[in-house]
Amino acid sequence: MNQHLQQQDGYGQLATDLLAKAKRGGATEADIIIADGETFSVQVRLGAVDRLTKAREKHLGLRVFVGKRSASTSTSDFSADSLGRLVTETCTLAKAVVEDQVSGLPAADQMAGEKPDLDLYDSTRLNTEQQIELAKRVEAAAMSMDERVTNSEGGDFDSSSVRVVLGNSHGFLGEYPSSSFAMSVSPVATDPETGAMQRDSWYSVQRKFSKLDSPEEVGLEAARRTVRKLGAKKVATQRVPVIFDSETAGSLMGNLCSAVSGYSLYKGASFLAGQLEKPLAPEYVTVYDDGRVVGGLGSRPFDGEGLPTRKTTVVERGVLKSYLLDTYSGRKLGLPSTGNASRSVGENPSVGPTNFFLVPGTKTAQDIIKTVKQGLYVTDLIGFGINMVTGDYSRGAAGFWIEGGELAYPVEEITIAGNLKEMFAGIEMIGSDLVFRGRIASPTVKIAEMMVAGD
Amino acid sequence: MGELVQLTSFGLTEGEVLGALGRVKVRDVDYADLYFESCVSESVSMEESLVKRATKSVSQGVGVRATAGEKTGFAYSDELTKKDLELAADTARYIANSPSGAEQVPAPVRQRPTRDLYPIERVQAEVATADRVALLNAIDAEARRYDPRIKNVMASFNTEYKVVIVATSDGTLIGDVQPLSRLQVTCIAEENGQRQAGSFGGGGRVGFQFYHEGDRYLRFAREAAREAILNLSAVEAPAGVMPVVLGGGWPGILLHEAIGHGLEADFNRKKTSAFSNLLGKRVASDVCTIVDDGTLPGRRGSLNMDDEGTPTGRTTLIERGILRGFITDKLNARLMGIPVTGNGRRESYKSVVLPRMTNTFMLAGTSDPEDIIRSVDRGLYAVTFGGGQVDITNGKFVFSASEAYLIEGGKVTRPVKGATLIGSGPEILTKVSMVGHDLKLDEGIGTCGKEGQSVPVGVGLPTIRVDEITVGGTQR
Numbered sequence: 001m002n003q004h005l006q007q008q009d010g011y012g013q014l015a016t017d018l019l020a021k022a023k024r025g026g027a028t029e030a031d032i033i034i035a036d037g038e039t040f041s042v043q044v045r046l047g048a049v050d051r052l053t054k055a056r057e058k059h060l061g062l063r064v065f066v067g068k069r070s071a072s073t074s075t076s077d078f079s080a081d082s083l084g085r086l087v088t089e090t091c092t093l094a095k096a097v098v099e100d101q102v103s104g105l106p107a108a109d110q111m112a113g114e115k116p117d118l119d120l121y122d123s124t125r126l127n128t129e130q131q132i133e134l135a136k137r138v139e140a141a142a143m144s145m146d147e148r149v150t151n152s153e154g155g156d157f158d159s160s161s162v163r164v165v166l167g168n169s170h171g172f173l174g175e176y177p178s179s180s181f182a183m184s185v186s187p188v189a190t191d192p193e194t195g196a197m198q199r200d201s202w203y204s205v206q207r208k209f210s211k212l213d214s215p216e217e218v219g220l221e222a223a224r225r226t227v228r229k230l231g232a233k234k235v236a237t238q239r240v241p242v243i244f245d246s247e248t249a250g251s252l253m254g255n256l257c258s259a260v261s262g263y264s265l266y267k268g269a270s271f272l273a274g275q276l277e278k279p280l281a282p283e284y285v286t287v288y289d290d291g292r293v294v295g296g297l298g299s300r301p302f303d304g305e306g307l308p309t310r311k312t313t314v315v316e317r318g319v320l321k322s323y324l325l326d327t328y329s330g331r332k333l334g335l336p337s338t339g340n341a342s343r344s345v346g347e348n349p350s351v352g353p354t355n356f357f358l359v360p361g362t363k364t365a366q367d368i369i370k371t372v373k374q375g376l377y378v379t380d381l382i383g384f385g386i387n388m389v390t391g392d393y394s395r396g397a398a399g400f401w402i403e404g405g406e407l408a409y410p411v412e413e414i415t416i417a418g419n420l421k422e423m424f425a426g427i428e429m430i431g432s433d434l435v436f437r438g439r440i441a442s443p444t445v446k447i448a449e450m451m452v453a454g455d
Numbered sequence: 456m457g458e459l460v461q462l463t464s465f466g467l468t469e470g471e472v473l474g475a476l477g478r479v480k481v482r483d484v485d486y487a488d489l490y491f492e493s494c495v496s497e498s499v500s501m502e503e504s505l506v507k508r509a510t511k512s513v514s515q516g517v518g519v520r521a522t523a524g525e526k527t528g529f530a531y532s533d534e535l536t537k538k539d540l541e542l543a544a545d546t547a548r549y550i551a552n553s554p555s556g557a558e559q560v561p562a563p564v565r566q567r568p569t570r571d572l573y574p575i576e577r578v579q580a581e582v583a584t585a586d587r588v589a590l591l592n593a594i595d596a597e598a599r600r601y602d603p604r605i606k607n608v609m610a611s612f613n614t615e616y617k618v619v620i621v622a623t624s625d626g627t628l629i630g631d632v633q634p635l636s637r638l639q640v641t642c643i644a645e646e647n648g649q650r651q652a653g654s655f656g657g658g659g660r661v662g663f664q665f666y667h668e669g670d671r672y673l674r675f676a677r678e679a680a681r682e683a684i685l686n687l688s689a690v691e692a693p694a695g696v697m698p699v700v701l702g703g704g705w706p707g708i709l710l711h712e713a714i715g716h717g718l719e720a721d722f723n724r725k726k727t728s729a730f731s732n733l734l735g736k737r738v739a740s741d742v743c744t745i746v747d748d749g750t751l752p753g754r755r756g757s758l759n760m761d762d763e764g765t766p767t768g769r770t771t772l773i774e775r776g777i778l779r780g781f782i783t784d785k786l787n788a789r790l791m792g793i794p795v796t797g798n799g800r801r802e803s804y805k806s807v808v809l810p811r812m813t814n815t816f817m818l819a820g821t822s823d824p825e826d827i828i829r830s831v832d833r834g835l836y837a838v839t840f841g842g843g844q845v846d847i848t849n850g851k852f853v854f855s856a857s858e859a860y861l862i863e864g865g866k867v868t869r870p871v872k873g874a875t876l877i878g879s880g881p882e883i884l885t886k887v888s889m890v891g892h893d894l895k896l897d898e899g900i901g902t903c904g905k906e907g908q909s910v911p912v913g914v915g916l917p918t919i920r921v922d923e924i925t926v927g928g929t930q931r
Binding site: 045048049050051052053054055056057058059069070071072073074075076077082086089090093094096097098099100103128151153188196197198199229232234237267268269271273346347348380382383384385387389390392394395396398412413414415416417418451453454455 | 499502503505506507508509510511512513514515516525526527528529530531532533546547549550584585588606607609641643645649650651652692694695696725726727729805807841842843844845846848849851852853854855857872873874875877878879925926927928929930931
């Protein structure tokens with residue numbers, strides 16, 4: 001433990017030293033990010049260990065500005081020689097590109113000051129046997145629920161932790177640890193009559209080990225989701241109401257999140273360019289991005305540039321109120337950063353969500369299904385058929401056909417198509433079932449009408 | 456002849472590597488390997504007529520793996536000291552039942568790959584940043600010259616220079632130098648308040664001169680601009696089942712999604728693939744012969760050797776409609792008792808080896824592409840695609856057209872908006888009724904994702920007619 005602490009101090013000092021070296025090398029401004037983490041993952045299949053993976057890794061990213069020119073580099077080699085070379089090369093690289101008038105660090109007085117405790121770290125360390133046991137239990141639960149569950153792609157248990165250190169030439173130096181525990185299983189079910197197979201999966205992911213669902217709950221849900229797909233068929237091509245379950249509705253929120261990203265907007269590559277303060281959806285639609293949710297999977301005390309994270313109202317009562325911005329994309333649009341700089345080491349900052357979600361309504365998924373005479377309940381989406389410039393949407397789908405307010409039978413090999421603008425405007429109902437299983441989440445959503453293509 | 460890569464470039468001796476290999480190859484371990492990798496990636500990018508971003512990334516490390524029966528133990532480290540190697544070896548061998556205690560492994564035979572599919576000198580791979588900047592500036596000018604409605608041009612040039620060494624418990628010590636580059640252009644067109652995008656790109660395991668051959672980089676710029684302008688006048692795509700003609704080249708992504716993934720050995724060993732019990736059976740019409748070939752010079756999906764040190768090869772997956780083989784890595788080949796095909800690939804030292812495709816394509820047929828289009832009364836002609844995806848268990852796959860046209864009365868008529876096509880892998884190729892004589896490989900942009908690992912791949916296709924597939928448009 002002591003040794004670990006020393007190392008943390010070491011990274012702060014390392015960042016400070018390299019920033020000073022960059023200044024000597026001609027940088028007018030610079031920032032540095034260090035990520036040092038460990039990961040341990042176990043996969044079991046049909047009750048036996050299939051794969052164990054263990055590693056400790058570290059990475060350092062450096063961004064320098066020489067006047068209005070900038071470059072970014074990264075390395076996993078922390079030897080003094082290599083780091084020295086990296087600083088020199090970065091400064092040289094920056095001098096090779098052209099000036100960009102809005103480039104630069106955020107203003108010094110905007111850097112994160114307070115240190116909120118977001119409870120992102122759990123010091124629980126599971127040993128190999130414990131993780132194997134959990135992975136076995138989640139798979140066993142899935143395999144035992146129904147005799148039609150005949151096979152498995154495996155049960156997984158992963159744990160990881162990472163310490164992020166960020167420093168810049170304004171004198172900002174921040175760091176935070178975070179951890180993640182995840183459990184999942186992918187059962188395969190066989191139709192006893194036709195021999196046709198279906199696969200699905202379920203998972204639980206949390207920053208705290210103690211908050212995970214039990215392996216039995218996760219396994220049973222995975223089996224339930226898999227078995228219910230057996231006997232799926234195509235339906236005729238028609239225009240009908242479409243209900244997205246909370247998983248697939250989350251992907252719609254993901255699409256919204258991409259469309260409000262500052263980088264897509266200033267490039268004119270988003271269908272929401274120029275739509276600020278304009279109606280996007282009915283007045284019961286409100287969407288937040290909240291970086292300060294205690295224990296949240298997308299929470300962090302400061303963003304990838306050291307600015308404080310915050311709660312941003314993206315859509316308020318149906319009106320588009322804010323984009324998600326970092327310093328650069330904000331300056332391009334003449335707006336302040338929203339603290340959404342996302343930084344993967346070695347890349348320039350981009351914009352990413354923290355905890356991005358649609359505010360839940362009051363109806364259960366069951367109530368919403370009851371409102372549909374003839375329509376589609378979507379549980380799976382595949383493919384990338386979304387044009388973010390126009391909002392045109394066409395994806396492969398699977399789920400259930402709704403007849404008379406009830407799920408009648410499973411469907412597959414169909415597509416759903418429309419336009420995201422019309423889809424958001426066409427949100428008719430929002431469920432009460434908001435659960436965070438990642439950075440982006442949504443309750444069940446009903447959309448008035450979409451084209452379903454099948455037979 | 457490939458370069459004989461030296462262990463000393465990783466600061467290690469053969470003795471140290473052999474020691475670690477012996478430490479991981481305990482009694483119950485069937486096979487063990489060490490994969491050393493050093494990779495330098497560089498990127499410059501342009502937007503708003505300014506080349507304003509440059510990045511460079513250096514990574515180095517070792518992946519240590521042991522397999523015992525179906526079990527795999529794996530550890531990786533970005534430190535390459537003897538101590539780190541030993542620690543990784545101890546983790547990897549945990550899956551074996553045997554107690555610790557080194558076993559003698561055969562002294563490896565130093566080898567170099569027998570092929571040299573991408574003979575690029577290091578000096579050639581290192582292109583001055585100024586030259587990259589000039590290339591991107593010329594692309595911007597060319598795209599804007601193509602049509603004044605082009606309002607923004609985004610382009611990026613990425614290179615990767617990877618040095619790998621594989622040491623295996625079956626006695627191989629082999630290295631390879633794997634260059635890779637890619638040029639990507641996206642244009643945004645605007646007219647009457649409507650915006651559209653078009654993209655084009657290409658590359659491979661090639662030197663910088665590749666982009667200048669026949670002014671290839673300018674062609675990429677014009678193609679991206681052309682697609683964006685074309686899409687401004689695109690009408691809504693049709694919805695429902697109809698005949699579809701796929702153009703040559705990148706539409707080969709159909710093969711990658713519809714059958715390629717389903718024929719990867721791991722899914723078949725586990726019997727979770729829709730193709731698990733179909734070996735020797737008909738899965739395509741008899742005009743279809745499909746291969747996976749990692750030996751094409753300079754191609755994005757090509758390799759002198761796979762990431763287990765096995766020479767890549769050409770594997771016939773489907774021969775005149777009959778399913779002939781799977782693509783394998785060592786682990787799955789051993790467990791299934793089938794040949795090793797040289798398809799064991801990994802994204803980096805941080806990832807485990809999986810059976811993966813290289814360049815997957817359909818051999819040319821005899822039909823005239825014009826006749827193929829003429830044969831369709833009402834359908835879709837799709838020539839460019841974005842990404843695709845497959846559920847290997849139920850076999851359902853999608854791929855999304857980004858440039859497509861209606862065929863009406865045997866003629867290509869209006870452009871339609873992008874639409875996703877969906878079908879069933881084991882069935883779709885039985886509906887291929889015509890195969891053109893115009894086999895084309897893609898330009899070199901494909902990246903395949905599996906279990907979170909990305910690897911570069913290629914695809915290829917002649918013009919083909921698919922009698923029926925579901926098109927996910929919005930119009931009846």
